[in-house]
Amino acid sequence: MRPRLRTALLSVTATALALPLLTAPASQASSATAPPRTGFETSAGARWTTQPEEQRFLAAVDRASDRVAMSTIGTTKQGRPLQLVTIGTGRHTRTTVLLICSQHGDEPSGREACLTTVRDLAYTRDAGTRRFLSRTTVLVVPTANPDGRAADTRTNADGVDVNRDHIALKTAEGRALAAVLRDHRPDVVYDLHEYDATPPYYDKALLSLWPRNLNTHARVHDEAHALSESYVRPAAERAGFTSGVYGIWTDPATGEPLKQVAGDGQERILRNTAGIKHSVGLLVETRVTPLTDEEKRDTAVNNRRRVTTQLTALDGLMRYVDERRGRIEAATTAARLAGLGDRGPVHLGGADNDPAEPAEVIQDPPCAYRLSPAQYADVGDELALHGVRVTPPDGGDNSVRVPLRQSARALVPLLLDARAAYHLTAGEPMTAC
Template identity: 70%
Template sequence: MIRAFTATAAALLASLASAPADASESPPRTGFEETNGARWTGESEEQEFLARVDRASARVSVARIGTTKQGRPLQLARIGSHLAPNRVLLVCSQHGDEPSGREACLTTIRDLAYATDRQTRRFLDRTTVFVVPTANPDGRAADTRGNSDGVDVNRDHLALQTAEARAMATVLRDQHPDVVYDLHEYTPTPKYYDKDLFDLWPRNLNTDETVHDEAETLSQEYVRPAAGRAGYTTGTYGIWTDPVTGDPIKQTAGDGQERILRNMSGVKHAVGLLIESRVDPLTDVDEAANNRRRVDSQLAALDGLFDFTDEHRAQVETATGTARHAGYADSGPIYLGGADNDPPEPSEVIQDPPCGYRLTDDQYTEVKDELALHGVRSWGGYVPLRQPLRALVPLLLDARAPYHLTSGEPVTDC
């Protein structure tokens, strides 16, 4: 397993081959670890933790990528020996009242930084791991789902109206991650919807087929088996199942909306996966024990992610690279609705897309920053489809798209 670096305290305390700046300083522990799960890591504890890891390991750099409305930093940790072509992004606790992913991400940053085993060091020679440890700091401080304005950040990855979503878009644009792994939690409905972990890949139909298939492989052949080996039950997010037969009963979440990160990841040609750990315990245990289960199940699933990344790097790089170049061909339909398990209505398919969209001066002024943050190329008020993010252009600018930013004029004379 790639995460063998967490096996013993001795491994964490050993000197690195690329020695830390202060070799006498022991690896830091989170507030969650210090209290054995009795409470979550505090804001100031997180900042000190990240600063110590950054100082101690040449493998790690921590940078500020934005600032929330209340002035808290949005940070990105980079772990790796160099900027390898294979890149993985962990986005942790977009919803502020879902803290287990954040705890798993913080300890993962540290464990990768301090690992001395050959397998992990070789992994980091070939893979750069990016981590946004707290994607919604204001919500985490308030223990709320939304940010300080009450906005659900995970419904803002198209419009980019929040500082949090704008920071995520910047990372996707500048770092081009091959895999985007989004850590969440959910409240169970006993008997019908109560696995330890649920996950879901991009359902948006604009996801390249090969990228979509790699995301399903990540889920079904790596993340779920890894969690199962650790004793955790798994299933598909958003699908209630019959407790006797295991057959699906109804879908309650998990559609193809492009404004959700796992779907936007697919539209932007990354292998996306949403992971959801169960908040409530199945048995009568104390709060600290249940909190440890929540975090440990996330860490078990991360084992599968890192194994997938190591074993499928060639397939993933081929899939994402090919998808990014396919837009230049400017061919094929674009989907405004539907999902991989929900065929679109005819009105939700642009069978013969235009060459591009023309915006008025006012329209362009209104949306140019968002276009730039997404990485959509434009020439003044003209936005062509012939570019890597071909499918994203109509989602942003076509009047028929459910979450469009403005209604551009389709240009059909190519």
């Protein structure tokens, strides 16, 4: 039996916020102390949770539940902590799920959904959900861009879009997330965002998209597609929300695609980076633009609908994990082992709906890239954060080799080949290793 991931849905026309617990009402909580509430909840959606409120909320959850652990994974330019919440009850869980919340600071609904999800998993007494947690580790970065959230800006304090920094790793936020991907090797990476609608062509309540990058292993790609199309979108639609594919304008009369405006295969975007790193990645976007006249009149109603849409999509994610964990594990394991065979092309461009041009394909990749001591001094930390293996200095010149025969095989040329769009440095291709 799968866990009861919601007991009720919040009506978008409600005048007071009553976000349901993920599994069980507060009266059934595992602690005698009443579960904490976010600033968003206590204000009935009239405002977003402040960062001091977030810290108090998470500290209270951590104290109350022995299935929760908190850690600091970095510090922003302005001194705010980047935090990771780990939730689980089993020592040897099979599946790891990572939620990345509000990489863009002006997209707060995902953060609110993540905060209440942390609490609801921590406090649940529902047998199905506890069984789910005995087999699943849920990792949550509640605020992936704290400086941007404080300023209500898309970018971080340096003006950098964190969701374009998952290759270069120039930001504290990007580096922290890369370390989490490397150290925890999540099977699923779920990235929560928001978007502004363009009616009538691009105006669904929820949009989602899998990794389109062509270096994503086929089995991982197919699992991510199933997560989107068979679980997340249907969960939203069962709750009464419209859904679509991120980046695709559709004809309002026929539903047929008209053009693509976003959602390509750039490796520096998290959903694509996750796929290249052998996780089932998914981007989820909820609509900021009001859907009804009531939402136009009352910002709180709009805010509540945005958060509730995120919560219903999260239900789809959890159902997916519970029902397909065997397939997920098989796909991510196959992907992680594939690079050890050191076979096949590496794609520098294209997407699953946009075939790469011949010049964008390395048909016969080198066996390694050689880095000079100066190059390695410049990018060695980034390679380590990416989990890329290097060999000791080669010969008298103290150069370093980065072999392709490793789990991160497809990532290596994206980082080190001069032809790659976002390469860190131009390594020397080696044909004899």
